[in-house]
Structure formats: structure tokens, C-alpha cells
Amino acid sequence: MTIIAFNRYWVVRWPWVLINLLVLALLLGLSFWQWQRAAEKTQTLARIAKWQQQGAVDIARLTTINAIGRDGVQMDFMGRWLAPMVWLVDNKMVNGRIGYDVIIAVEDVSASDPVHGASQEKPAALLVNLGWVAAPLQRDVLPALDIPTEMRVQGIFRSRITGVLLGTNIENKGTWPMRIQQVDIESLSVHLNRPLIYGLTYQEKNSPYLIHYRPVILPPERHKAYALQWFLLAIAVVVIALLASARKHPQGIEL
Incomplete structure (x- = not known):
């Protein structure tokens, strides 16, 4: 099939048209x-x-x-660790080293105080990410942890924490700490005899472990630059396809 426009003959080969349309759709999708x-x-x-x-x-x-x-609320209160519960989020790499994020459940000291919290039998608990600890060389050995009984929780609360889970989440061997693949509120709440707030607070100050969490890793400007890059590639695909199919003389047309 041929199309005449702008003093040129455009040769249309449908298999190549379909391929170019698929590539164009992919690039535009990535840009969007x-x-x-x-x-x-x-x-x-x-x-x-x-x-x-x-x-x-x-x-x-x-x-x-x-x-x-x-999402994004700033937390600041005196928390009491609900011992002995500690969860270690697996496969966290920091500075080229594999380790774990240390997760504990805490209650507000003032809410559990006999004077201030007498009317509340079981105050709500909150999960806190204390930071990162290196993993021992042996897989079956978990790191030794020293969790303070009370600490000032100062951090950012995130409600969007669920990721893609493949396989079993909790390695429950009946001892603490327990290794987990991701923070799943429903599966962790079964270990608590009180309500558990859906979300996770990332400690930002005064933690015994390495604080490495950043709420935004890539800034919006970087994503916009990537979007422009994919869009320009889509334009390049269209231009290349048009140039490849253009013919100046009727003798070069393939019917």
C-alpha cells in the first residue's frame, strides 16, 4: 500500500506499522x-x-x-516497647550491605499510665521502624538486638506501606525476633492483644539503629525528566518510521 503526500510516496507495510504502533504505545505508556x-x-x-x-x-x-x-503525619511521643515483639524486614540493602529493618510495636506511655489511661483497657499500638541493622554472615542466625524499654518516638507516619508479597511473609519459629518479608498489618496484629493502627512510623531521630528511610527517593523533577525522555523516544520512533517508508520517485515504490 502507498500513500502520496508532500510530493513523496509513503510505502506502508502493515507488519511494520503494527510493530511501530506497539513500540509507540509502550513508550507513551512509560512517559505517562x-x-x-x-x-x-x-x-x-x-x-x-x-x-x-x-x-x-x-x-x-x-x-x-x-x-x-x-499519610505524612509527624509523630512525637514517649513510647513503651511492647516486648518481646520484634520483626526484622528481610533483604534491606544499605551502603552495599544486606541487613534488616527493625520493627517494633509501641504504646503511648501517657495513654497506658494508670492515672491518665484508666478508662482505656488496651490503648492502640503503633508500629515503629527503628532503622537498619546488618545481617550476620549465616542466614539462620539473626542479629542480636538491644531494644530500649522506653523511647521518644520522633518520626514520620506512612499509611502506604504494602508491597508485593511472594510466598510466606512471617518466619514464625516461636521465638523473637521474627523475620518477615514485608510489614503487613493484618498478619502482625495477631501477635497483639490490642488494636494496631494501620501504618508504620519511621523513626527519624535518636534510634539505636541506622536511620536510612527517605519518604521520597527520586524527586518529582527526576520523574518528569524521565517522562520527557520516553516521550522524545516515542517521537523519534515515529520520525524514523516515516523516513524509512518515504520514497521520492515512483520507480522506488513497492506495491
Whole structure:
């Protein structure tokens, strides 16, 4: 099939047209996805900035905030570790070394105080990521941990923590700490005899372990640059396809 336009003959070969359309759709899809990621990162940074302006809250105040709007809340309260529960999130690499993120459940000291919390039998618990610890060389050996009984929890609360899970999440051998593949509120809450707030607080100060969490790793500008890159590649595919099919003389047309 041929098309005459702009004093040129354009040779259309349908197999190549379909291939080019598929590549074009893929590149445009990647561009749109990166643009969406930029928008999500912008919203995340805006939420965090908003909560930073409003000030930090404790667990009691957190429970009064709508679950949809909690993401990015700044936490600051005296917490008590609900011993002996410690979970180690597997396969966390920091500075080229494999290790674990240390997760514990805490309660607010003031809420569990006999004077201030007498009306509340079991105050809500909150999961806290204390940071990273290196993994021993032997897989069947877990790192020795020293968790303070009480600590000041100062960090950022994230409600969007669920990832893709393949296989069993918890390696439950009846002892603590337990190795897990990801923080799943439902599976961890069975070990607590009290409500567990859906989300995770990442400690940002005064932790016995290495703090490495960043709420946004790639800034929105980087995602926009990737979106532009994929879009320009899509344009290049179209231009190359047109140039490859163009013919100047009728003698070169393949019918």
C-alpha cells in the first residue's frame, strides 16, 4: 500500500506499522507512568510539608485523623516497647550491605499510665521502624538486638506501606525476633492483644539503629525528566518510521 503526500510516496507495510504502533504505545505508556509518579511524589511532599506546619501528634491524636489523610503525619511521643515483639524486614540493602529493618510495636506511655489511661483497657499500638541493622554472615542466625524499654518516638507516619508479597511473609519459629518479608498489618496484629493502627512510623531521630528511610527517593523533577525522555523516544520512533517508508520517485515504490 502507498500513500502520496508532500510530493513523496509513503510505502506502508502493515507488519511494520503494527510493530511501530506497539513500540509507540509502550513508550507513551512509560512517559505517562513517569508523569503520574511525578504527580504522586509532589502530593506526598505537599502532605508532609502540611503536617510539618501543623506540628507533631501522639497516638491518641493520630487515631482521630481520617485514615486517608494520615499519610505524612509527624509523630512525637514517649513510647513503651511492647516486648518481646520484634520483626526484622528481610533483604534491606544499605551502603552495599544486606541487613534488616527493625520493627517494633509501641504504646503511648501517657495513654497506658494508670492515672491518665484508666478508662482505656488496651490503648492502640503503633508500629515503629527503628532503622537498619546488618545481617550476620549465616542466614539462620539473626542479629542480636538491644531494644530500649522506653523511647521518644520522633518520626514520620506512612499509611502506604504494602508491597508485593511472594510466598510466606512471617518466619514464625516461636521465638523473637521474627523475620518477615514485608510489614503487613493484618498478619502482625495477631501477635497483639490490642488494636494496631494501620501504618508504620519511621523513626527519624535518636534510634539505636541506622536511620536510612527517605519518604521520597527520586524527586518529582527526576520523574518528569524521565517522562520527557520516553516521550522524545516515542517521537523519534515515529520520525524514523516515516523516513524509512518515504520514497521520492515512483520507480522506488513497492506495491
